[in-house]
Amino acid sequence: MSSPESGEPAQEQPGSVAVAGESEATEAAGASTIAQTSAPEVMAGSLGEYTRIWLRRVRSGESGALPVVIGLIIIGAYFQIREPAFLSAGNIANLMTQAGFIITFCMAQTFPLLLGEIDLSLGFNAGIGGAITLWMVAVAHPFPTWLAILAGIAACTAIAAIEGLIIVWLRIPSFVVTLAGLLGLNGVLLWLFEQTGSVGLGGVIQDHNGFINGLVSNNVSPTAGWIILIAAVALAAVYLIFRDQRRRAHGLSAPPLSVTILKLVFLAAVGLALVLILNHNRSSGVIPLEGVPWVVPIVLAMTVVLSVLLGRTKFGRYMYAVGGNAEAARRAGVNLSRIRVLAFAMCGLIGGITGILYSSFLGSISNNIAGGQYVLYSVAGAVIGGVSLFGGRGRITGAVLGGFVVAVIYNGVILLGLGAAGQYIWTAAVLLAAVTLDALARRGSTVT
């Protein structure tokens, strides 16, 4: 009975010696293994050091958003070469409005994915939210707009929360529960349209509400666009600089000021280019068409709020803890069921917003919404943006970038006139490339 026990240390010995040797090497080499894996923010004292640590991190597989950004540039450049209208003001505005709901789909899916779960019913759930909102503001029903929006979002949240409860209570994998949701909610959506009578005649509810219609495609006035940009950059600057100052005041390490300024300059430059292009009059007619579409500040605000939720609150911390090691979280007193249900509820809530943005983009909602396809887009976008399917890794900003990649392909392929076939194949190729790159980088880091 004691033989396996006594055999164990003997087996461990060679491996252990290697570990010890490695740690000694680490001491000698200064900052090698640790610097590779920890964020440069907490390691570097100067810009040069920051760059070195960052480069080492990229080489060791912790590349963060870099592959997505490079991928985006390559894809964008290809489309621009094939079709010069790609980067025109008109198409960029168009791209923004198309990207809005795809990005929010990816944000929604990020929540279950962070726990290693998935919500396959997201697409049809969003469709139900959009249908409820549009039905409530349809001419025959004088519900106030805010109530309609709230009801749509609440319905989606409730549906997703119920799915979460079933997963937690009956301990059924989320894949199965939400697969049932995918089928069931498609049925519910069809049934809802039947119940609306003349409003949903022909399987389409038209949007007659000015506010909801303008939510995505109406433009912020050029002046307001500048004000929003300046305010956003100023807020980011104040937040970053104050945070670093507070860290230094408490004797903790903080990124060098030059790095913070570089980040802010980059942020400002991207914003500047976007606002400049979009404020350009893109109308060929008499009435000017200019300004940033409303969907841009909406998605920006959602990104900030959700990033704070995941990165700066107890709920967010527990999301990552449960996704990383559920047993550790449980022993630390985290209520796993509560976090799981909340994650699905958040997915539903963002899904509800997505449903409304989607119907605003189309100006209507149909009962044959491609719910299944949008779910797959949401997973693809999140994964392209670095959200792990196994839980515990990924950020909202990653989901935004990944969703944007999907939208750029969608937009570019239509622009090139390739149709659905091209769109699917392109998305598949990019998804595969993103995952392969990630896997290769990771393998490289473990071998060395």
Add this chain to the structure above:
Amino acid sequence: MVTNGSEDGTRPEGRVPSASAPAGPEANGDTPLLRLENIGKSFGPVQALSGITLDIPAGKVTALAGDNGAGKSTLIKCIAGIYQPTTGHLVWQGKPEHLHSPRDATNLGIATVYQDLALADNLDIVANMLLGHELTRFGLLDEIKMEIAAKKTLADLRVTTVRSIRQPVGSLSGGQRQAVAVAKAVMQEAKLVIMDEPTAALGVTQTELVLSLIEQLASTGHAVLVVSHNLTDVFRVADRLAVLYLGRLAAVGPKEEFDTASVVDLMTTGASARLRNGGSEPAASGNVSSGAEG
């Protein structure tokens, strides 16, 4: 009865924690931090533990040795609140206690570091150490305060090998992970830290790191209960030794009363003729109770 229990022994009890200890838990007078009184546990007809009476004083390292199936795991699960003893009870700082859940044990100040360590690899050291006990400011996580608190705890435990406490735990070595798990227990104001086979999977350097951590933990006034197979490590860090044999306490006493040969005898047969002082506490006679689980 509680005070009587420790008076019968002649050995000096309860090393006073060093003065520099940061508000270290204190064993007042002769009352040990934790006293197990006649603990027995049976699973149906299987008697896993019987008549375990053992003192675990603050500021000392108590090692629990025993072969597979001797009942070591069962005993620590009884202390950690996972199992409820069938007979007997715990006396915590002189007060009888019945633990109904692991939470009860945590609330008293009993922390268990299991072999799997229960760390989230994707979170950094600070986040792991404060998991479930996050500090907030205006409803948001106060990373600065948490980082300072974590830093201080690691410094108290003389854990100096980690370069940045903002690196993910997944990037740490085995010994460093063990250190983070122990620091997490200390962070949550544990007075007694139970460590299950802390050096089982570690190499030489890493084992040294963990052993000095255990010594540091005791010198800051914590009671430490180490479950280990490795007699070299046991003799290196333990102040007191308790040997289990088939669910009974075969012997218990200060380390000086034992040597490797006598401990091996006790672990394998439940008795030893080689004990230096004949074993200080009434050891279980060699009669065999039914097999206990390990």
